[in-house]
Every structure is written in structure tokens, then in C-alpha cells.
Amino acid sequence: MRILLATAGSRGDVEPFTALARRATAEGHHVLLVAPDNSGADLSGIDVRSMSVDYTRMIEEQGVSLMAALRSYSSVIRPTMNAVIVEPARIAxxxxxDVVVAHPKVLSAPLIAEALDVPYVLVELVPAMTPTRAFPAAGTTTRNLGFLNKLTYRFVAASGAMFANDLDQAAAVFGTRRRRPAGPAATLMPISSAILERPSDWPETVHLTGPWLTDRPRTVLSDDVRSFIAGGDFVYAGFGSMVAGNAEQRTREVLAATRSFGARALLVTGLGGLTTSPHLLGDDVHVVRSVDHTQVLPQAVAAIHHGGIGTLQTATRAGTVSVVIPFIADQPFWGARIHARRLGSAPIRQSRLTAARLRASLAETESYRPEVQRAALAMTREDGVGTALAVIVTTS
Structure with missing residues (x-):
């Protein structure tokens, strides 16, 4: 089978697709992955085509704030979305x-599948597209609105109307006119049921598969990281691609809380969520730009992070308690969900982060560890990639 995978966004949006690509290839399928440049994900051994966009550079230049996005809408956001919509059509x-499997940002995926007369499979990395009464769409609100929860999904679906001209260009690639396409033949959510309970009102075509992970190390840990990890209790702190607010102040609060807690700190600066200002550091701190979570998080006392679903699932699967500092989008949703399921303390908004609040959350980690360890055991039994691939094959 010839499988086209298409994703857009930062590393967290790309890595699940790389795990799926590798499993599908290993099982004899021909896989082509369309992805952004410079995501930080390991693409070795995968047949990849460039989407001709660089989210990393965009984040480094303007951060992740809504105001920055609005200011650069015409000069950055529109051209980026044009490439995300049109390039996959040209490649397809x-x-x-034989099947198109795509991230929701690839708005052209349904019309691509329709033009080629093949099935379309939606990959919903976070629950924001499939309506349910159980909870509001991730990225809208963390409050349970009861029977109004379903209405929040309309706001997400309506965003596609902003790019009608770009979708017309994608349709023109196939010499067709844009129509309202049918829904996906299947929806895959690479999320563990240990973190999100499957709502009873989801259609049978929606599959909560478990996370799409690969067992192979992403990178080899450097000797200095290995040495630091071996030196005693440490707390992981990293905010991925979250470039917003005052990174130096955030680092100061994180280190003050960690030191007060009595642990050392492994600071992962990512694209700039934390800083390396020398006057903040010491022998109890080790700083790296990026690190393989699967090798580091199992040994951490706790993981302070932004609440991206990839980091959250990796930490939980490792049996490590998360302290979530959400910034944007779906992160407040995940912070609220894990607290509700006794997998972590209440999230602390990054704008309200203080050493005292963070120290209090770190002090609570042991009370959540038994539930996290039960979740970790359940997650080790999941084969998210295998489940997803079986659905794709059956759908096709």
C-alpha cells in the first residue's frame, strides 16, 4: 500500500508521524511523509518531502504569542498556510x-483524497475536531460547559474558511473545483486512554489508539548529561517551542523552586522558553538545548513542562509526575485533564508562575506518583502505532 502522511507544526506535530512512518515501512508499505523543515524530529530512514515551511524559524523570530501572530498574519501566517495547503496537493x-493520512492543519487533505478517489484518515493529535458532550474542544476553554461543549468544536472547524482561496489553489492542482468534501473515513487520536477517557458519544470511526512512540533512542545522550543524571535527584524543566514572555524571569522562578525543593535541575532550553544566563546557573544545574525524553524522564523526580501532549504522554509512560505550566492552545486542556485524573497537580499558567507556586506543586508530586505509575503500566500495554496502522489498512 502507498501511504501519504502529511503533518504541519513543530516537533511535537511531526514525531508521531515519524513513528507511524517507520512502522508502516517495516511492515512492507511504501510511505511518503510530507513535513515541515527543521522540526527537530529524527527523519532518518524515512522518505520525506518538504512542505516548504519552517515553523522553527517562525517561532524563533516571533515567538508563540497571539499578538505576534496577528501582526505577522499577512507576511508570515498566510504564506505559511498556503504552503501547508498547496504543497501536499502537488506532492500527492x-x-x-492509496490513502491520505493527515494532520488537521493540512486543510487540503480531504480534497486531495477526494480528487484521487482514495480514503482520507484524520490524525487528531488533540481532541479539537470531533464533537463530544464530555468536554470542550481542546484550545477553547478548560471549563466544562455541559450540553454546550459541542458548540466549541464549531469554532475550530470554522477556521478553515479563512483559507478558501488557498484551498481553491489546491483543488486547481487536480484540475477540479473545491467542494465541501465528505468527512474522514476514520479519525485516529494518538492519545492514551490512561490520560483521556474515550467519550461514549464519539462515532465508531474515531479511534483512541494510544500514543505513537518509537522504542529506538532519538539521540545518544552526551557524556555530560549522563554524568549529571547519575549525580542524584534532579527535576527536568523544559518548555519545548514555547517562546513567550520573560525567559530569564521564568528560569529564575524554576531554579528557585527546584533548589528549595532540594533537587538539581536539568534545564532544556528548547527554542528559548528557558535561558542560559550565567548568573542563574550553578553546579546543581545542567543546561542543554534538546534531549531525548525517553532516556531522561524515567530518571527524573518530576517533569516541569508546558503540557504538550507529546511530552505529557512520554513523562506519564515513564512513571514521572508532570508539573504543567501551560502557555497556549491545548496545553491548559491537558493540564486540567491530568489534574482531574490525579496524574499531577493543578496547572500553573505561565503568566502566574512563581517559585512559591511551583515549589508547592513539586512538594505534591509524591501524592500523585502511585496513580502515575498505574497509568504508566497501562500505557506499556498499548501499541498505538500498531493500532493506527491496522485502522489505516482496514479503511483502505
Whole structure:
């Protein structure tokens, strides 16, 4: 089978697709992955085509704030979304897949599948597209609105109307006119049921598969990281691609809380969520730009992070308690969900982060550890990639 995978966004949006690509290839399928440049994900051994966008550079230049996005809408956001919508169409026309499997940002995926007369499979990395009464769409509100929860999904779906001209360009690639396409043949959510309970009102075509992970190390840990980890209790702190607010002040609060807690700190600066200001550091701190979570988090006393679903699931699967500092989008949703399921303390908004609040959350980690360890055991029994691939094959 010829499988076209298409994703857009930062590393957390790309890595699940790389795990799926590797498993599908290993099982004899021909896989082509369309992805952004410079995501930080390991693409070795995968047949990849560039989407001709660089989210990393965009984040480094303007951060992740809503105001920055609005200011650069015409100069950055529109051209980026044009490439995300049109480039996969051009690549698909040449590749001629048997199935299209795509991230929700790839708005052209349904019309691509329709033009090629093949199934379309939606990959919903966070629950924001499939309506349910159980909870509001991730990224809208963390309050349970009861019977109004379903209405929040309309706001997410309506965002596609902003890019009608770009979708017309994608349709023109196939010499067709844009129509309202049918829904996906299947929806895959690479989320563990240990973290999110499957709502009873989701259709049978929606599959909560478990996370799409790969067992192979992403990178080899450097000797200095290995040495630091071996030196005693440490707390992981990293905010991925979250470049917002005052990074130096955030680092100061994180280190003050960690030191007060009595642990050392492994600071992962990512794209700039934390800083390396020398006057804040010491022998009890080790700083790296990026690190393989699967090798580090199992040994951490706790993980302070932004609440991205990838980091959250990796930490939980490792049996490590998360302290979530959400910034934007779906992160407050995940912070609220894990607290509700007794997998971590109440989230602390990054704008309200103080050493005292963070120290209090770190002090609570042991009370959540038994539930996290039970979740970790359940997650080790999941084969998210295998489940997803079986659905794709059956759908096709």
C-alpha cells in the first residue's frame, strides 16, 4: 500500500508521524511523509518531502504569542498556510497514494483524497475536531460547559474558511473545483486512554489508539548529561517551542523552586522558553538545548513542562509526575485533564508562575506518583502505532 502522511507544526506535530512512518515501512508499505523543515524530529530512514515551511524559524523570530501572530498574519501566517495547503496537493498528485493520512492543519487533505478517489484518515493529535458532550474542544476553554461543549468544536472547524482561496489553489492542482468534501473515513487520536477517557458519544470511526512512540533512542545522550543524571535527584524543566514572555524571569522562578525543593535541575532550553544566563546557573544545574525524553524522564523526580501532549504522554509512560505550566492552545486542556485524573497537580499558567507556586506543586508530586505509575503500566500495554496502522489498512 502507498501511504501519504502529511503533518504541519513543530516537533511535537511531526514525531508521531515519524513513528507511524517507520512502522508502516517495516511492515512492507511504501510511505511518503510530507513535513515541515527543521522540526527537530529524527527523519532518518524515512522518505520525506518538504512542505516548504519552517515553523522553527517562525517561532524563533516571533515567538508563540497571539499578538505576534496577528501582526505577522499577512507576511508570515498566510504564506505559511498556503504552503501547508498547496504543497501536499502537488506532492500527492505525483505520488498517487492509496490513502491520505493527515494532520488537521493540512486543510487540503480531504480534497486531495477526494480528487484521487482514495480514503482520507484524520490524525487528531488533540481532541479539537470531533464533537463530544464530555468536554470542550481542546484550545477553547478548560471549563466544562455541559450540553454546550459541542458548540466549541464549531469554532475550530470554522477556521478553515479563512483559507478558501488557498484551498481553491489546491483543488486547481487536480484540475477540479473545491467542494465541501465528505468527512474522514476514520479519525485516529494518538492519545492514551490512561490520560483521556474515550467519550461514549464519539462515532465508531474515531479511534483512541494510544500514543505513537518509537522504542529506538532519538539521540545518544552526551557524556555530560549522563554524568549529571547519575549525580542524584534532579527535576527536568523544559518548555519545548514555547517562546513567550520573560525567559530569564521564568528560569529564575524554576531554579528557585527546584533548589528549595532540594533537587538539581536539568534545564532544556528548547527554542528559548528557558535561558542560559550565567548568573542563574550553578553546579546543581545542567543546561542543554534538546534531549531525548525517553532516556531522561524515567530518571527524573518530576517533569516541569508546558503540557504538550507529546511530552505529557512520554513523562506519564515513564512513571514521572508532570508539573504543567501551560502557555497556549491545548496545553491548559491537558493540564486540567491530568489534574482531574490525579496524574499531577493543578496547572500553573505561565503568566502566574512563581517559585512559591511551583515549589508547592513539586512538594505534591509524591501524592500523585502511585496513580502515575498505574497509568504508566497501562500505557506499556498499548501499541498505538500498531493500532493506527491496522485502522489505516482496514479503511483502505
Amino acid at each position: 498528485r505525483e505520488y498517487r497514494p
